Amino acid sequence: MSADRLIAYALRGWFLVALFFIFVPIIINFIYSFSPSRFPTLPLGGFSTGWYELILNEAPVPRAFGNSLKAGVIVAVISTFIGFAAAYTDYRYRFLGKNFYLALALLPPTIPVLILGLVMLMFLSRVSLVGELYSVVLAHVVYCIPFAMALIRLRLAQMNPDLESAAWNLGANSWRAMREVIVPFTLPSIFAALALTMAVSFDEYLIAFFVGGLTETLPVRVLALLQGQVSPRINAIGSVVFTISMSLVILAQILLLTRRSGGRSIAAGGK
């Protein structure tokens, strides 16, 4: 018995070590963003918000921040709509070439972002669509659709398929059944997809670096600063990026957790 408990403790301890490893860089980043010193010293030399003031007054940073927000919101809306449409198509229809269709919907994140950025720059520069914020949007939507599609498809899988046909039998046409059955049922996952795709777009730096050219988003600004000398400004920007993207991902998860309880009751009621 005691050996079993010892092993259980050891395993749980290992899980905590893994979590610690994952969170160390995030915590360190927050700590040093408030350090007055230029180099990461130990122990800390004091407390200062100087780096935050510096980045606020450095024109490229607020501008890049605005670009990231704009691109993030537009990417979230477009990729969630397309992801929803694709998830619904997969849920409801069977057709020739469906595997290819699903590959289109799910493959992009398995290709390294460096290569996605490279091919999109090569291609978009041929049709003169590079260097603007909309170039970043076009490319990010490709990369974000799979996340939206997956979240909404998982939600549709929990739906009782008889619900939609019941609406048809009661005289609703396809559009009305969509509006009154499918959309309300998937709504939490739609909001979760909006939050998650915005987080993914907000964080993505390589595709944005390639196709955006001089139009920098916030992570691209970080990438530019990384090429230079060590500067705790990156910690300050990083803290902003962490806070925003973590909030969005946490929001997405809360939406998905709350929907689960609601979803079961509807599904159970349907049966």
Next chain:
Amino acid sequence: MADKALTQPTAGTAARNVDGYALFWGLPLALWQLVFFVAPLVFLVVMTFWTVKNFRLTPDFDTVNWVNMFSKGYVIDTYFRTLWYGALGAVVCSVLAFPASYALAFKASPVVQRIGLFMLITPFFTSYLVRIYSWQAVVSDNGVLNNLLGVFGLGPFNILGTLLGTMVGYITLTLPLVILLQFFSLSGVDRNYIEAAQNLGCGRLRTVFLVIIPLAKTGIILAGTFAFILCFGDLVSPTSLGSSKPPTLSILIVDTVKQGNNWPRAAVVALMMVLTLIVVAFTAIFFAYRVKKEKT
């Protein structure tokens, strides 16, 4: 039940209406991904046959880029090095992740599981670039880690610019995802099999290796494959933590573009990477879903 929903719908409504409806939902994805995903990839293949004349990109059909890249020893070396780094990253990460995902699947209450998943999903989607920058401050020669170890009279250890540094970055990138995927397949393992094995006198380790791992095989292989894909294509860890020496294929692509603007040669390397990933992914899927026939 899904079939019923598929066959019933059109009965009452006009077929024309339904077609428009189906196209409205089906087409956006197809159009967007064909134009902005498939077309660029096809163009990548075309680009590998173009040439650069007087620093200008010229449409052409010439195999010079392929011949040139494949005849260079360092390209071949870099290719195999990147394969090796990716494989090492995937194996190390899978091994480090396994006890953690095992603990989460078998030694945690449902509430703890939920919190654990939450703590893994959140950082996975959180700026990898900035996390790597932080690691730089931790593992550099006079960074946080060496300062801490110095208190105990250890070190300083040189991690930045070594394979170990690159691996730290790779694991930062892949660990949350690998634990998550392993966890999902482990929690799908039927507990009755585990109990049966133990009742029949199978020891702890043997149960893990002969019962649990084979039953969770699909998820474990897929997790390792995703880790490989992420490490193989990563640019940030080998540059920031590995100091670009020796280079990986990603670094080679960036250098080829930067020095001499040679897009077609960069395209050759990119295409080699895509083809490699496709082969690896299909091989992994084959092994992940293969059912052994011996038991029928």
